[in-house]
Amino acid sequence: MKIRWNPIVKKDLQVTARSMRFSWGLFAYDAVLVLAFLLATAVIQASCDNYYSSGNIYSKLIYLFPVLAVAQVCIVALIVPIITASSISGEKERQTFDIMLTTCMSPFSIVLGKVVSAVIRILFFVAAGMPVMALSFVVGGLAWSGLFYFVLTIILLSVLSGSIGIFCSSCCRRSISAVVLSFAIYFVIYVLTFVPLILNLLWTEGESAGESLLLLLFNPGVFFEEFFMQIMTGASLFGTEGSTFSRGDVGLLTYYLSQGKTWMFLSAACILLLSLLFMIAAAWRVNPMNASGSRKK
Amino acid sequence: MLNIYDLTKNYGSFTAVNHLSLHIPEGDLFGFVGPNGAGKTTTIRIICGLLKASGGSVQIGNTNARMGSREMKRLIGYVPDFFGVYDNLKVHEYMDFYGSMYGMRSRDIARLTDDLLELVNLSDKRDFYVDTLSRGMKQRLCVARSLLHNPKLLILDEPSSGLDPRARVEMKELLKNLHAMGKTIVISSHILSELSEMCTSIGIMNRGQLIMAGRIEDIMQQVAGGRRVHIQAVSGVDTAVRLLMEHAGVSVESVRENEIIITNNGTDEQLSALIGQLIQNQVVLTGFYREEGSLESLFMQLTGGGAQ
Numbered sequence: 001m002k003i004r005w006n007p008i009v010k011k012d013l014q015v016t017a018r019s020m021r022f023s024w025g026l027f028a029y030d031a032v033l034v035l036a037f038l039l040a041t042a043v044i045q046a047s048c049d050n051y052y053s054s055g056n057i058y059s060k061l062i063y064l065f066p067v068l069a070v071a072q073v074c075i076v077a078l079i080v081p082i083i084t085a086s087s088i089s090g091e092k093e094r095q096t097f098d099i100m101l102t103t104c105m106s107p108f109s110i111v112l113g114k115v116v117s118a119v120i121r122i123l124f125f126v127a128a129g130m131p132v133m134a135l136s137f138v139v140g141g142l143a144w145s146g147l148f149y150f151v152l153t154i155i156l157l158s159v160l161s162g163s164i165g166i167f168c169s170s171c172c173r174r175s176i177s178a179v180v181l182s183f184a185i186y187f188v189i190y191v192l193t194f195v196p197l198i199l200n201l202l203w204t205e206g207e208s209a210g211e212s213l214l215l216l217l218f219n220p221g222v223f224f225e226e227f228f229m230q231i232m233t234g235a236s237l238f239g240t241e242g243s244t245f246s247r248g249d250v251g252l253l254t255y256y257l258s259q260g261k262t263w264m265f266l267s268a269a270c271i272l273l274l275s276l277l278f279m280i281a282a283a284w285r286v287n288p289m290n291a292s293g294s295r296k297k
Numbered sequence: 298m299l300n301i302y303d304l305t306k307n308y309g310s311f312t313a314v315n316h317l318s319l320h321i322p323e324g325d326l327f328g329f330v331g332p333n334g335a336g337k338t339t340t341i342r343i344i345c346g347l348l349k350a351s352g353g354s355v356q357i358g359n360t361n362a363r364m365g366s367r368e369m370k371r372l373i374g375y376v377p378d379f380f381g382v383y384d385n386l387k388v389h390e391y392m393d394f395y396g397s398m399y400g401m402r403s404r405d406i407a408r409l410t411d412d413l414l415e416l417v418n419l420s421d422k423r424d425f426y427v428d429t430l431s432r433g434m435k436q437r438l439c440v441a442r443s444l445l446h447n448p449k450l451l452i453l454d455e456p457s458s459g460l461d462p463r464a465r466v467e468m469k470e471l472l473k474n475l476h477a478m479g480k481t482i483v484i485s486s487h488i489l490s491e492l493s494e495m496c497t498s499i500g501i502m503n504r505g506q507l508i509m510a511g512r513i514e515d516i517m518q519q520v521a522g523g524r525r526v527h528i529q530a531v532s533g534v535d536t537a538v539r540l541l542m543e544h545a546g547v548s549v550e551s552v553r554e555n556e557i558i559i560t561n562n563g564t565d566e567q568l569s570a571l572i573g574q575l576i577q578n579q580v581v582l583t584g585f586y587r588e589e590g591s592l593e594s595l596f597m598q599l600t601g602g603g604a605q
Contacts, residue, residue: 095379099442101346
C-alpha cells in the first residue's frame with residue numbers, strides 16, 4: 001500500500017527547501033551551536049586549569065551534552081512558534097487559505113499538515129546540528145542511545161510548540177500577533193504551571209507539595225530536566241534514587257507516578273495530549289462552518 | 298444545477314444576504330450583478346463553504362450534501378477575486394498540490410494538468426514559477442486549478458478585476474469555451490458589458506436581496522429596452538410634443554432642440570399610427586428609432602444608480 005503524504009507537508013517542504021532564508025537559517029543554527037560548544041569547552045578547560053580543581057577534564061566534558069542540548073532546545077523553542085504561528089495567518093495574508101478550505105482537505109488535516117511540516121523542518125535543523133552534538137559523545141560517558149532519545153525529545157517539543165503556534169495562527173489575523181500570543185502561552189505552560197506548587201508549599205509552610213506537582217506533567221521544561229537526569233545520572237528528579245522528594249513531601253498519587261521512568265513517559269503523553277488539544281482547537285477555529293458570524297470579514 | 302433556498306446571512310444586526318432564493322439550470326452561464334456591498338461575494342462564499350449561512354440552504358445537482366461538506370466541495374470549483382501565490386512553486390507543482398488536496402492520484406493530476414494548461418493556454422509555462430506569471434496568466438491558472446477535480450459547478454468571483462483589456466478578453470474567451478463544453482458557471486463581475494455578452498442569465502442583487510433574475514433576453518425585454526423611442530424632427534417639434542402628450546400610453550421623457558424621447562407603453566401598431574399622425578400634422582421627421590436595452594441601463598434603473 002502506498003502511503004499518501006499530506007499535500008501541505010509536501011508543498012511546504014518544497015517551498016521551504018528552495019528558499020535562501022532556510023539555508024541561512026541552517027547556517028545560523030550551526031553557528032550558534034558551534035559557539036555554544038566552544039564557549040562550554042573553554043569554561044570546562046578553565047575550570048580544570050584552576051589550582052583548586054581536582055576533577056579531570058574528561059569527566060567534566062560530559063557537561064557538553066546538556067549545554068548543547070539546552071542550546072538546541074532553546075533555538076527550537078524559538079523557531080517553531082515563529083514557523084507555525086505564521087503558517088495559517090501567512091496563508092490568510094497571501095489569500096491562499098480560502099482556496100485551501102474549498103478543497104476536500106478537512107480543517108484538521110490542514111492543521112496537522114502545517115504542524116508536521118514544521119516538525120520536519122526542525123528535524124532538518126537537528127540533523128544539521130548533529131555533527132556538533134556528536135562531539136559531546138566522543139569523549140565517552142554517554143550512551144549513543146541518548147542522542148536518539150534526544151531527537152525524540154526535540155520532536156516532542158516541536159509538536160507542542162508547533163501546535164501552540166498553529167492555534168495562535170488560527171486566532172490571529174496577523175502573523176506577528178500570532179507569534180506574540182504563542183510566547184504568552186509558552187509563559188503560561190513553562191512558568192505558571194509552577195504557581196499551584198508554590199502556593200501549596202506556602203500554604204503548608206513548605207511541608208508538602210500535595211498533588212500540585214501533577215500540573216508539571218504538562219511542563220516541557222520539567223520534562224527536559226527529568227530527561228537529562230535520566231540520561232546523565234540514571235536517577236530521577238522525583239524518584240527514590242537521588243530524589244528531591246520523599247513520600248511525605250508530595251501527595252500519594254504524585255509519589256507513585258514519580259517512581260522510576262513513569263514520570264517521564266507520563267509527561268510525554270500529557271504533552272502530546274496538550275498538543276492534540278491545541279490542534280483540535282485550531283482546526284475548530286479555521287473551520288468556516290464553526291464561525292459565529294457576528295463579524296463581517 | 299444550483300438551487301438556493303431562502304438564504305440569509307446576518308452579521309449582528311446587518312443583513313448581508315436577505316432571504317435569497319435562486320435556481321440556476323445545468324449548463325447555464327449565470328452572471329451575478331450588483332453594487333459593492335450588495336451581497337454577491339457573501340452569497341458566493343456561502344455556496345463554496347467559506348461562510349456559514351444564518352439561514353436557508355444550498356443544493357447542487359441532486360445531492361443532499363450539507364453546506365461546507367466534503368461532498369459539496371467536490372462539486373464546486375472556486376476562483377477567488379484575488380490570486381495568492383506561493384514563492385518557489387512551479388506551475389505544475391501548484392496544480393499537483395491542489396490536485397492532491399482533492400485526493401487525486403499523482404498520475405491523474407499530471408495528465409489533467411497537461412490538458413488543462415493547454416485549455417487555458419499556459420502549456421509553455423508548465424515549468425515556470427507561479428509568482429513570475431502575469432496577473433492574467435495567474436487568473437487563467439487559477440481557473441485551470443479549479444477544474445482539476447472536474448467540478449459540476451464553477452464559481453468565479455470577479456475574475457476580471459485588475460486585469461488588463463487583453464487578459465480580460467482571454468478570460469472571457471476561456472469562460473465561453475468552458476460554457477460551450479457544458480460547464481455550469483456562476484460569475485460575479487463589475488464589468489457589465491462583459492457579462493451581457495457572455496452570460497445566458499443574470500441575477501441582480503442590491504442590499505442583500507435578489508431584485509431580478511432570469512434569462513438575459515427576457516430581462517432586457519421586461520425593462521426599458523425596446524420601449525424608449527427617439528423621434529427626431531427638423532420642424533414642428535412643439536406640435537409633435539403636444540400630440541404625443543395627448544396620446545394615451547405615451548409619456549414624453551425629454552425634449553431637446555430636434556429630438557423627443559418618449560416611452561411607449563402601447564403596442565407597435567399604436568406606435569405606427571402615432572407616427573402617421575405626426576406626419577399628417579406637418580411634423581417633418583428626420584429620424585425615428587428604438588433605444589436598445591443595455592445591462593448598464595437596466596442595472597442603474599434597478600439599483601437606483603448605485604455605482605459599480
